[in-house]
Amino acid sequence: MKTLTGTGTLVRLILRRDRIRIPVWLIGLVFFALSSASGVQGLYRSRAELVTAARVVENNPAFIAMNGPAQALDTFGGRAAWEIGAFGLSAVALMSMFLMGRQTRSEEESGRMELVRAAVVGRHAPVTAALTVVAGVNLLLGALVAAGFIALDFPTGGSLVMGGTFAAVGLVFAALTAVTAQVTEHTRGVYGITGALLGVAYVVRAAGDIGNGSLSWLSPIGWAQAARPFAGERWEPLLLAVVVSALLVYVAFALGARRDVGAGLVAQRPGPPVASLGLARPFGLALRLQRAALIGWTVALFLSGLAYGSVGRDIEDLVADSPEMGDILTQTGGNLVDSFFATTTLMLALLASGFSIQSALRLRSEESSGRAEPLLATAISRARWATSHLTVAMVGAAIVVAAGGLGTGISYGISIGELGQVPRLLGASLVHLPAVWVLSGLAIALFGLSPRAAMFAWAALGGSVVVGFFGQLFGFPDWVTELSPFTHSPQVPVADPTIGPLVVLSGLAAGLVALGLWAFGRRDVATT
Amino acid sequence: MTKSIEVNELVKTFGPTRALDELDLAVATGEVHGFLGPNGSGKSTTIRVLLGLLRADSGRATLLGADPWRDAVALHRRIAYVPGDVNLWPNLTGGEVVDLLGRLRGGLNQRRRADLLERFDLDPTKKGRTYSKGNRQKVALVAALASDAELLILDEPTSGLDPLMEAVFQECIRAVKAEGRTVLLSSHILAEVEALCDTVSIIRLGKTVQSGTLSELRHLTRTTIVAETAEPATGLADLQGVHDLLSEDGRVYFDVDTANLDETLRHLTSFGIRALSSHPPTLEELFLRHYGDTEDGDAEVRQSRGEPASKESAS
Ligand SMILES: Nc1ncnc2c1ncn2[C@@H]1O[C@H](COP(=O)(O)OP(=O)(O)OP(=O)(O)O)[C@@H](O)[C@H]1O
Ligand SMILES: [Mg+2]
Numbered sequence: 001m002k003t004l005t006g007t008g009t010l011v012r013l014i015l016r017r018d019r020i021r022i023p024v025w026l027i028g029l030v031f032f033a034l035s036s037a038s039g040v041q042g043l044y045r046s047r048a049e050l051v052t053a054a055r056v057v058e059n060n061p062a063f064i065a066m067n068g069p070a071q072a073l074d075t076f077g078g079r080a081a082w083e084i085g086a087f088g089l090s091a092v093a094l095m096s097m098f099l100m101g102r103q104t105r106s107e108e109e110s111g112r113m114e115l116v117r118a119a120v121v122g123r124h125a126p127v128t129a130a131l132t133v134v135a136g137v138n139l140l141l142g143a144l145v146a147a148g149f150i151a152l153d154f155p156t157g158g159s160l161v162m163g164g165t166f167a168a169v170g171l172v173f174a175a176l177t178a179v180t181a182q183v184t185e186h187t188r189g190v191y192g193i194t195g196a197l198l199g200v201a202y203v204v205r206a207a208g209d210i211g212n213g214s215l216s217w218l219s220p221i222g223w224a225q226a227a228r229p230f231a232g233e234r235w236e237p238l239l240l241a242v243v244v245s246a247l248l249v250y251v252a253f254a255l256g257a258r259r260d261v262g263a264g265l266v267a268q269r270p271g272p273p274v275a276s277l278g279l280a281r282p283f284g285l286a287l288r289l290q291r292a293a294l295i296g297w298t299v300a301l302f303l304s305g306l307a308y309g310s311v312g313r314d315i316e317d318l319v320a321d322s323p324e325m326g327d328i329l330t331q332t333g334g335n336l337v338d339s340f341f342a343t344t345t346l347m348l349a350l351l352a353s354g355f356s357i358q359s360a361l362r363l364r365s366e367e368s369s370g371r372a373e374p375l376l377a378t379a380i381s382r383a384r385w386a387t388s389h390l391t392v393a394m395v396g397a398a399i400v401v402a403a404g405g406l407g408t409g410i411s412y413g414i415s416i417g418e419l420g421q422v423p424r425l426l427g428a429s430l431v432h433l434p435a436v437w438v439l440s441g442l443a444i445a446l447f448g449l450s451p452r453a454a455m456f457a458w459a460a461l462g463g464s465v466v467v468g469f470f471g472q473l474f475g476f477p478d479w480v481t482e483l484s485p486f487t488h489s490p491q492v493p494v495a496d497p498t499i500g501p502l503v504v505l506s507g508l509a510a511g512l513v514a515l516g517l518w519a520f521g522r523r524d525v526a527t528t
Numbered sequence: 529m530t531k532s533i534e535v536n537e538l539v540k541t542f543g544p545t546r547a548l549d550e551l552d553l554a555v556a557t558g559e560v561h562g563f564l565g566p567n568g569s570g571k572s573t574t575i576r577v578l579l580g581l582l583r584a585d586s587g588r589a590t591l592l593g594a595d596p597w598r599d600a601v602a603l604h605r606r607i608a609y610v611p612g613d614v615n616l617w618p619n620l621t622g623g624e625v626v627d628l629l630g631r632l633r634g635g636l637n638q639r640r641r642a643d644l645l646e647r648f649d650l651d652p653t654k655k656g657r658t659y660s661k662g663n664r665q666k667v668a669l670v671a672a673l674a675s676d677a678e679l680l681i682l683d684e685p686t687s688g689l690d691p692l693m694e695a696v697f698q699e700c701i702r703a704v705k706a707e708g709r710t711v712l713l714s715s716h717i718l719a720e721v722e723a724l725c726d727t728v729s730i731i732r733l734g735k736t737v738q739s740g741t742l743s744e745l746r747h748l749t750r751t752t753i754v755a756e757t758a759e760p761a762t763g764l765a766d767l768q769g770v771h772d773l774l775s776e777d778g779r780v781y782f783d784v785d786t787a788n789l790d791e792t793l794r795h796l797t798s799f800g801i802r803a804l805s806s807h808p809p810t811l812e813e814l815f816l817r818h819y820g821d822t823e824d825g826d827a828e829v830r831q832s833r834g835e836p837a838s839k840e841s842a843s
Contacts, residue, residue, distance in 0.1 A: 185657065186618060262657075270653035271620075275627030285628060289617060370615040374668065377579045377609040377681075378632035381601045525581040 003257075006121035010129035014103050022137055025095045029141060032466070033088060033166070034148040037080040039473040041152065050074050057082070061314045062340040065206040066347075068225045069213065077149075077158045077230025083473060089221045090202055092141065092166050093173035096134055097194045100177035103130035106187040108262050117261055124253055127178055131249060134174040142167030158230035161238070165224035168241035172220040173198065175248035182255035185264035192296055199300055203307045210314060220244070282380055282388035289366075290359055290389070294396045297355040298403040301348055305407020308344040309425070312337055312408075313415040335494070341408065341425060342494045346486060348404030349432030350465050353439045355400045357457045359393035360443035364454045370527045382521050386444070390513060393440045398433055405429025428492040434505035435485035439464070441512030448519030451526055531590075532557045532679050532710040533578065538587035540573055540734075547573040549734035550587065555712055555727075560705050562721040562728035563714040564815065570734040571714040572612055575683050578712075579609060592679060605634045608677035612684040612714070614668045616656030622667040623652025629671040641674040647696050662688040673700050680704060680711045686720060698723055718811040730818050737818055742811070749809045749817060750783040753792075758800030767792055 015022075044050045054073035057063045064070060067085030072078030104127055107113040113126060146163025150156055173194065180193045205222035208215030216222030226237040259265060278284040363386055366372045375385055409425035443457035464484040466474070471481050481487050485508070488501045533555035540548040548570045555561040565571050576582040578591055580600030589596050594603055616625055623645075630636025645652055648666045659667065665688050672680060686697050694717075701711060701724050715721050721728060722742065729739040738745055750771065755761070756779045764780060765773050769788030774781040784792045786808075809817075 268655050268658045270651075271624070271655055273621065273623035273652040275624040275631070279624060279628050280631040282632065288620070370611065370613055371617060373576075373581060373611055374609060374614075374629055374671075375632060376581060376600075377604055377607070377611075378629060379601050379605040379634050380632050522583070524583055525576070 003122040003124040004128055005125060006119065007125045007129045007132065010116070010121065010125055011132050014129055014133045018099065018102075018133075022099070022133075025099070026137065026141055026144065028462075029088075029091060029095065029166070030144045030148060032091070032470075033084055033145050034152065035474055036083045036088070036470065037149060037152055037154065039470070039475065040076055040080040040083055042475070043473060044076070044079070047074065050076070050079055053079070060336070060340075061210045061311055062336075062343070064209050065308075065311050066343070068205070068221075069209045069216075071225070071228050072231030075230055077154045077162075080149075080154070081158075081162060081229045081231075083470075086202055086205060086221050086225070087469065089165065089169045089224050090198060092138070092170045093198050093201075093220075094195075095141075096138060096170045096174040097177045097191065097198070099134045099137065100130055100174050101181060101187055101190045101194070103133070104178065105181040105184070105190045109185065109187055111262070114261055124256060127181075127252060127256060131174060131178055135171055138167045138170030138174065141170060155230060157233050161227050161233040161235070162229040164235070164238045165227050165229060168227075168238045169220055169224050171245045172223075172241050172248070175245040175252065178252035179248050179255065182252055182259065183265050185262075185268075188293070189264075192293070196296070196300060199304065203304065206307065206311075210311065282375070282385050283391060285375075286362075286388040286392045290362060290392045290396065293355065293358065294392070294399065297352070297396075297400045301352055301400050301404035302407040304348060304351065305344075305404040305409075305429075306411040307407075308341075308348070309408040309411030309413075310415055312340060312412040338493045341412075341428060342491045344408060345405065345425070345429045345432060345492070346468055346489075348408070348429060349401055349436055349486065349489075350461070350468060352397060352400040352404060352432075353436045353461050353464070356393050356397035356436050356440040357443050357461055359396055360390065360440040361447065361454055361457065362393075363389050363444070364447050364451055367451065367525060368527060373525060373527065376525060382525075383517050386517055386520055390440075390444060393443075394437060397436045397440060398430070401429050401433050401436060402426060424493060427497070431492045431497055431502065432486060432489045434502050434509060435489045437509035438485040438505055438512065441509035441516070444516030445512040445519070446516070448516035448521075448523070451523075530557045531555065532592055533561075533712060534588075534590040535574070535578075536588045538574065538577065538589055539585045540570075540577060540582060541585055547734055548577070548584070548587075551731060551734055552736045552739070553729055554739070555710060557710050558705070558708050559726040560701060560711040560713060560724050562725035563712055563731070564716075564718075564721065564728055565731035569731050571731065572683055573734075574731075575609075575681055575712070575714065578681060579604075579607070606677055607679050607681060608633065608672035608675045610665075610668045610672045610680075610682045610685040612687065614664045616659065616664055616667060618657040619655060621653055621655055622650060622659060622663070625656070625667050626652065626671045626674065629668075630674055633675055633677070636671075636674045637676060641670065644670045644674055644700070647700075648693060660688075662690060662693065665689060666693065669697065673704070678709050680709065682711065683714045684716065685713070686715070686717060694720065718815060722811045730815070732818065745814060746808055747786050749814050750785050751789055751806055751808055752781075752783050752813075753796075753804070753806045754779065754781050755796055755801055755805075756803040757796065758802060761796060761799045763795065764792075767795060 044053065051074045054070065057073055058070045067082055067087060070082065073082055107116070107126065116126065142163035144163070145166050146159045149159035149162055176197060177190065177194050180190045184190055184193065201219040201221050205216040205219035205225070208217070208219070208222055209225075216226065220241060223237040223241050227234055255265065279288065366389070372385065376382060405426040405428060406422065408429070409422035412425065413419045413421035439457060439461055442460055443454060446454045446457055464486050467476065467481050467484040468486055485505055488505060490497050490501060531554055533553060535551060535553040537550040537552065538548050539546070539550055551570065551574060553563070553574065563571055563574070573582065577584050577589055578596050580596045580603070583597055591603055592606055596603060616622070620628070626641060627636070630641070648670055650663060650666045650670060654663070665685065669685055672682070686694055689697060698720065701713070704711060713721070713725060725742065727739070727741050728745065730737050760778060761775065761780050764770055764782060767788065769785035770792060771783045772781075
C-alpha cells in the first residue's frame with residue numbers, strides 16, 4: 001500500500017524522539033499498578049480482613065462510583081484490581097492520548113509534518129507509525145503488568161487479564177486520539193475532546209456500576225472491568241475493545257484521506273479586521289487565548305460535580321435502608337455522606353489543578369513558540385505580561401473549583417430538596433483553592449527559574465493525586481504525605497474549616513509566584 | 529552626530545556556544561544601517577540583546593541613550609520590532625494582531641495602518657494560521673511601520689515577500705528615513721541593503737569584521753578588470769594587489785585591490801590598451817569575500833578560541 005510508505009522510518013523517528021518519555025510513562029504506570037497490588041498484600045493479613053473490607057465497598061455506591069464494581073473483593077487479586085480500578089485505567093488512557101497527540105496533530109501544527117510528508121512518505125504513514133508505537137507501548141505495558149502480578153504470586157489467569165485490561169483501554173484511547181487528531185486543527189483541541197470523552201467514559205461507567213451495569217457497556221473502562229480480572233475472567237470484552245479500536249482506526253484513516261495536511265475538518269472562518277478594546281491590554285489577550293480552555297474546564301467540573309452530587313442521594317438511601325450501615329458509620333466516625341463529599345471535592349480540586357497548571361504553563365508555551373517575543377518588545381514589562389496569564393490561571397482556578405462545588409451542591413441539594421447544600425458544598429470545594437494555587441505557583445516558579453523544567457509541575461500534581469487517593473494503601477511516611485498541599489486543606493465537610501492552613505497555603509502560593517516573577521525578570525527569553 | 533545604537537565588545541554565550549564574541553556596532557541617528565553576516569553569525573542574538581530579551585554576559589550596549597536591559601519598557605515605547613520568524617496566535621486575526629502590538633507599544637497611527645494594509649495588500653480578517661509565510665511577515669511589518677517609533681529594528685523583515693511587496697517595503701523605509709527616524713536592518717537580500725542602507729556592518733562568528741559606508745567598504749575591496757592589449761601583457765602577476773589573473777587570446781582578466789588600482793592600470797597601458805572594461809565590486813562580491821571561504825576563516829577563528837569544529841550542531 002503506497003499510503004503507508006515510510007512507516008518504518010517514522011516509527012524509528014518516534015522511538016528516538018520519545019526515548020525518554022515512553023519509558024517514564026511505562027515505569028510510572030507499572031510502578032503504580034504493582035505497588036497497589038503489593039500494598040493490598042501488605043494491608044490485609046487474612047481473608048477475613050478482606051471480607052470485612054469488601055463489605056464496606058459493596059455497601060457504598062460512592063466507592064463503586066469512584067473505582068468500579070465490587071468483583072471478588074474477598075480475594076487479594078480482586079481487591080488489587082479494584083484498588084487500581086477506573087482510576088488506573090484512566091491514567092493509561094491519558095498516556096495513550098498524550099503520546100498519540102504529540103506525534104500526530106502536534107507535529108502537523110508545528111509544520112514539521114509538512115517536511116516529513118514532502119519526503120517519500122505515504123498519506124497514512126504518520127498516523128500508522130504513531131499508532132504502531134503507541135499500540136506497542138500499550139502491549140508492553142500490559143505484558144509488564146501481567147508479569148509483575150504473576151511475580152507477586154497472583155493467579156496467572158487473572159494476572160494476564162489484568163495486563164489485558166491495561167492494554168485494551170490504552171488501545172481504544174490511542175485509536176480515539178487518532179480520530180480526534182483528524183478533526184481539530186490544534187493539539188489543545190485534540191486533548192480537550194479526547195479528555196472530555198475520557199471523562200464521559202469514566203462517569204458513564206460510574207453510573208452503570210451503581211445501577212444495573214448496562215450503562216457500563218458504553219464505556220471502554222467498563223469493558224475492561226467486565227473482563228473481571230481475578231473474578232472469573234472473560235476475554236470477550238477485551239476483544240470488543242480491539243474491534244472498536246480497529247473501527248476507530250478505520251475512521252481516522254477515512255477522515256485523514258479527506259483533509260489537507262495541517263487542516264482540520266472545519267475550515268477557518270474570517271474574523272474581525274480590528275481588535276476590540278478588550279485586546280488593548282495584556283490581560284485581554286491572555287483571557288482571549290485561554291477563554292476556550294477556561295470554559296471547557298468549568299463546564300467539565302460542573303458536570304462532574306452534578307454526577308457526584310446525584311450519587312450522594314443513593315448513599316443516603318442506603319444508610320436509611322440498611323441497619324448494617326450503622327456499624328460502618330460508627331467505624332468511620334462520621335457521616336458517610338459527608339465523608340463521601342470530602343473525597344469528591346478533593347477529587348474535583350485535583351482535576352481543577354489540571355486547569356490551573358495548564359493555564360500557568362501557557363506562559364511557557366507562548367515563550368517557546370516565539371509569540372512572547374514581539375509582545376515583550378513592546379512597552380509591556382515582563383512582569384506585566386506574566387501577570388496577565390497568571391491572573392487568568394489564579395482567578396480561573398477559583399472559577400473552575402467553584403463550578404465543581406456548585407455542581408455537586410445543586411444536584412445533591414435538589415435531590416434531597418435542601419438548597420442549603422449549595423453554599424455548604426461550594427464552601428467545601430473552595431477550601432481546596434489555596435492548595436490548587438500552590439500548584440500554579442509551583443508552575444510559575446519553575447517557569448521563572450528553569451523554563452525547561454516547567455513541565456515538572458505536572459509531576460507535582462501526579463504526586464498529589466497518588467498521595468490523596470493511595471496514601472493509605474502505599475503506607476507512605478508522613479513527610480511524604482505532607483508534601484502534597486492538599487494534605488493540609490481541612491477535610492470539609494467532615495471537619496470544620498480552619499483558617500490557619502488556608503492562610504499558610506495562600507502565602508506559599510504567593511511566595512512561589514513572586515519567586516517565579518523575580519527569576520523570570522532576570523533570565524533570557526528563550527525560544528528553545 | 530548622535531548614536532541611536534552603540535554596542536561595545538558585547539559577549540553572549542549559550543552554554544559552550546559563543547554567539548557574540550566582542551561584537552561592536554554603531555548606528556547613527558537618522559541612518560538606515562545594514563546588519564549583515566552569514567547564518568548563525570549572531571545577528572538575531574545581537575538584536576535580542578538590544579531588545580532586552582537576552583542578557584549580555586559582558587560588554588556594553590546603549591540604545592537611544594539608555595540601557596536595553598534595565599530600561600527595556602521605557603525604551604520599547606520608542607522602538608518597533610519585526611522578528612525574523614513571525615509566529616501568530618492561531619485564533620487571532622491579522623488585524624487584531626496589528627492593533628494589539630500597536631496598542632501595547634502605546635498607540636498606533638490609524639490612518640497609516642489603513643494605508644499600509646492597502647499598500648501591502650493584506651487581508652486583516654484572516655486568522656493567524658491561515659496566512660501564508662509572506663503574509664505573516666506582512667502582519668508584523670504593518671504593525672511596526674504603523675507606529676511612530678523613532679527606531680525600527682528589523683530582523684530579516686522581507687524574507688518571504690514577493691518582489692512587488694519588496695518594492696513597497698523599500699518605499700516605506702525611505703519614508704521612515706525621510707522623517708529622520710533610524711533603522712537597523714538585518715538582511716540577506718543584498719539588493720535591498722544596497723538600495724536602502726547608508727552604512728553597513730558585517731559580522732561573522734559573533735565579531736564585527738567590517739563596518740562603514742558602502743563606498744568605504746568598496747574601497748577596501750577589489751575591482752574586476754578585463755583588458756585587451758596590443759602586445760601580450762606581462763609582469764601583471766608580480767604586481768602588488770593583483771589576484772586571479774587569467775590571460776587568453778590577448779586578453780587579461782584579473783581582480784585588483786582598489787588601493788593598487790592606479791599603478792596597475794599604469795602598468796597595463798604600456799602594452800597598448802585596445803579595449804578595457806572594469807567594474808567596481810558588487811555588494812555580492814564584497815560579501816562573498818567576507819562570508820566566503822567561510823570554511824577556512826571560521827576554522828581559523830575557532831582554532832584560536834579552542835572551540836570544536838562545528839558550531840551549528842546544537843540547533
Ligand atoms: N537560545 C540559544 N541557545 C543556544 N544557542 C543559541 C541560542 N540562540 C542562538 N544560538 C546560537 O547563536 C549563534 C547565533 O545565532 P543567531 O540566531 O544570532 O544567528 P543569525 O545571525 O541571526 O543567523 P540567521 O542569518 O540564520 O538568522 C548560532 O550559532 C546559534 O546556534
Ligand atoms: Mg537570525
